[in-house]
Amino acid sequence: MKNMKNIQLIISYQGTEYCGWQIQPNGITVQEVITTAISELTGEIVNLIGSGRTDARVHALGQCANFFTASSIPPEQFFRAINTKLPVDIRILSSKECDMDFHSRYNANGKCYLYKIYESNVGSPFNSDLAFHVTQSLDWDAMEEAAGYFIGEHDFKAFMASGSSVKTTVRTIERISFEKKNDLYEMTFKGNGFLYNMVRIMVGTLYEVGSHRLPPRSISGIIQGMDRSKAGITAPAQGLYLKEVFY
Amino acid sequence: MKNMKNIQLIISYQGTEYCGWQIQPNGITVQEVITTAISELTGEIVNLIGSGRTDARVHALGQCANFFTASSIPPEQFFRAINTKLPVDIRILSSKECDMDFHSRYNANGKCYLYKIYESNVGSPFNSDLAFHVTQSLDWDAMEEAAGYFIGEHDFKAFMASGSSVKTTVRTIERISFEKKNDLYEMTFKGNGFLYNMVRIMVGTLYEVGSHRLPPRSISGIIQGMDRSKAGITAPAQGLYLKEVFY
Numbered sequence: 102m103k104n105m106k107n108i109q110l111i112i113s114y115q116g117t118e119y120c121g122w123q124i125q126p127n128g129i130t131v132q133e134v135i136t137t138a139i140s141e142l143t144g145e146i147v148n149l150i151g152s153g154r155t156d157a158r159v160h161a162l163g164q165c166a167n168f169f170t171a172s173s174i175p176p177e178q179f180f181r182a183i184n185t186k187l188p189v190d191i192r193i194l195s196s197k198e199c200d201m202d203f204h205s206r207y208n209a210n211g212k213c214y215l216y217k218i219y220e221s222n223v224g225s226p227f228n229s230d231l232a233f234h235v236t237q238s239l240d241w242d243a244m245e246e247a248a249g250y251f252i253g254e255h256d257f258k259a260f261m262a263s264g265s266s267v268k269t270t271v272r273t274i275e276r277i278s279f280e281k282k283n284d285l286y287e288m289t290f291k292g293n294g295f296l297y298n299m300v301r302i303m304v305g306t307l308y309e310v311g312s313h314r315l316p317p318r319s320i321s322g323i324i325q326g327m328d329r330s331k332a333g334i335t336a337p338a339q340g341l342y343l344k345e346v347f348y
Numbered sequence: 349m350k351n352m353k354n355i356q357l358i359i360s361y362q363g364t365e366y367c368g369w370q371i372q373p374n375g376i377t378v379q380e381v382i383t384t385a386i387s388e389l390t391g392e393i394v395n396l397i398g399s400g401r402t403d404a405r406v407h408a409l410g411q412c413a414n415f416f417t418a419s420s421i422p423p424e425q426f427f428r429a430i431n432t433k434l435p436v437d438i439r440i441l442s443s444k445e446c447d448m449d450f451h452s453r454y455n456a457n458g459k460c461y462l463y464k465i466y467e468s469n470v471g472s473p474f475n476s477d478l479a480f481h482v483t484q485s486l487d488w489d490a491m492e493e494a495a496g497y498f499i500g501e502h503d504f505k506a507f508m509a510s511g512s513s514v515k516t517t518v519r520t521i522e523r524i525s526f527e528k529k530n531d532l533y534e535m536t537f538k539g540n541g542f543l544y545n546m547v548r549i550m551v552g553t554l555y556e557v558g559s560h561r562l563p564p565r566s567i568s569g570i571i572q573g574m575d576r577s578k579a580g581i582t583a584p585a586q587g588l589y590l591k592e593v594f595y
Binding site for chain 1: 360361362407427431436437438439440441470471472473474476478
């Protein structure tokens with residue numbers, strides 16, 4: 102372990118062509134592609150630890166991962182070297198040396214996700230893989246009101262993909278903000294952690310509110326009921342972006 | 349010709365996967381895909397007339413095309429019907445009936461193009477096909493100054509791909525404007541017509557100015573010299589967007 106360093110990477114990727122973050126036997130994943138690139142550079146067997154999984158077609162603006170290496174490449178220059186070995190839809194934005202006991206997943210104490218909804222009569226050829234396209238006009242005021250009910254510490258069991266198993270389904274949502282950029286609506290979710298598919302189910306439920314199929318105040322009862330079937334659809338993967346991981 | 353209608357379409361496409369607009373034997377083109385879609389709908393042999401070609405990987409926000417049909421589909425609804433037969437990277441934005449003598453190419457009296465340059469230390473996974481990525485900082489003030497020399501009526505022979513043949517290489521540039529959106533610079537070119545590769549060579553020359561390899565005032569001499577080799581590079585196709593066609 103002499104001269105070993107722990108390198109932290111900040112990573113952005115367009116998830117369209119990948120079967121998600123985590124290495125799996127049946128398709129190419131972001132973790133696999135980056136791991137292979139680092140191994141090519143260093144000649145080492147690399148264990149790349151991500152902050153968490155992202156699903157197939159989900160994007161990242163600031164995924165965090167770390168790995169151990171004895172390479173002499175300066176830590177702050179590592180990202181440039183890795184980028185030369187990566188396809189254009191994955192970019193390492195920065196790299197630095199971190200404490201030897203830093204672990205991207207265990208040390209994460211919060212995350213921020215972005216969800217993009219494209220509201221337009223006709224789809225755009227430029228963002229079919231980058232946003233959830235809705236053709237009807239959504240009631241964004243009702244959606245913002247509804248989002249307020251998610252804020253705080255709650256048991257989010259109703260907003261977890263059924264079949265998942267975790268120790269606790271209690272999570273704290275710190276902030277949900279809405280921003281409009283022309284026809285594109287961006288919703289930002291900041292919290293101490295998210296259950297499997299939780300952001301997409303929250304968005305899908307807000308979408309039901311925006312379509313006037315659920316009143317804003319119904320969110321409160323759906324949370325309390327802890328029944329996945331009472332929440333809305335799972336909004337499509339291509340609208341979701343892992344924006345930032347907090348440590 | 350009884351009951352024949354002339355239908356005008358406004359079309360947006362991401363050019364990444366296409367060998368340009370115009371039908372050709374060696375690859376799939378936007379014109380071919382739309383022509384096939386219309387033929388499937390109407391059962392007719394369709395001659396789709398575009399305002400002009402776009403090259404491989406070049407995009408359109410508002411390409412214009414027209415075709416004749418005896419179909420009973422209401423002209424204003426045609427775009428929706430065609431969209432159901434198209435891949436997501438091509439969208440018809442609108443359709444309407446126009447005069448029987450309207451011709452998308454011959455009647456065009458001006459065009460507007462957009463060119464996007466992404467200035468960033470590291471590339472973005474989201475726009476490698478949608479902008480020209482430059483890693484160095486460009487001198488945008490010098491580029492704006494240089495762009496001023498293009499305004500007006502000039503012989504733009506130096507800004508035409510060599511080997512092209514046209515009756516006249518005189519064109520009028522009405523306006524060139526610059527807009528910055530975070531790390532993305534958008535340059536808009538409006539003129540009465542553009543020679544083959546003219547926008548990309550103008551951008552490539554402005555890029556030389558922005559990199560301080562040419563002074564802004566050199567543009568004037570390059571125009572007068574009418575020598576393609578004195579102008580700058582042909583900027584990459586993926587940054588170019590046909591924004592609007594004027595009639």
